[in-house]
Amino acid sequence: DVKVTQSSRYLVKRTGEKVFLECVQDMDHENMFWYRQDPGLGLRLIYFSYDVKMKEKGDIPEGYSVSREKKERFSLILESASTNQTSMYLCASTLNNSPLHFGNGTRLTVT
């Protein structure tokens, strides 16, 4: 069974801090994704990666960057956290066109 693990379930950070959200998958999936989920807005794609060291912007990349140095790990970076980045962050992975497998999410609060 595919396992996508997000390193933190809850995170509280201060405005201006650099924040790292980590995601690891154990099924050798090529594609990995970062979404944020906000009430009334559904899930919105921030960044995705289809291979090691490759990254593509999603619909709302502003204020975020990503890193994929190894196939199994996809990191989301908030260079300077702001209060409007308070949200639930969901990582997902997939092989080719199979359904996305999601992690349990990281609820980030920026104060």
Place this chain on the structure above:
Amino acid sequence: AQKITQTQPGMFVQEKEAVTLDCTYDTSDPSYGLFWYKQPSSGEMIFLIYQGSYDQQNATEGRYSLNFQKARKSANLVISASQLGDSAMYFCAMREDSGYSTLTFGKGTMLLVSP
């Protein structure tokens, strides 16, 4: 324009009844896939069902079926014999096969099942 529209912010249904959650989509890609996910209060996203644009028959998975009407660009989820454990947020999503494997999600429908 929204690619995925879920017009029902919330739905109520009694246990053992059937319920339909609406989803319409917008794409000019001839090849695409439609997905439904369930998100209970625990927050995990659970894949329920998939329909490919070229599939001739409506997809079914246990109590879940997808009412796919291609000409109307709708992909409604039907849950038969609702259970209390079906109470959750439900998301419709689309993947356009001309691009990467990204999914575009709707805003979701909250389903509450009452005894």
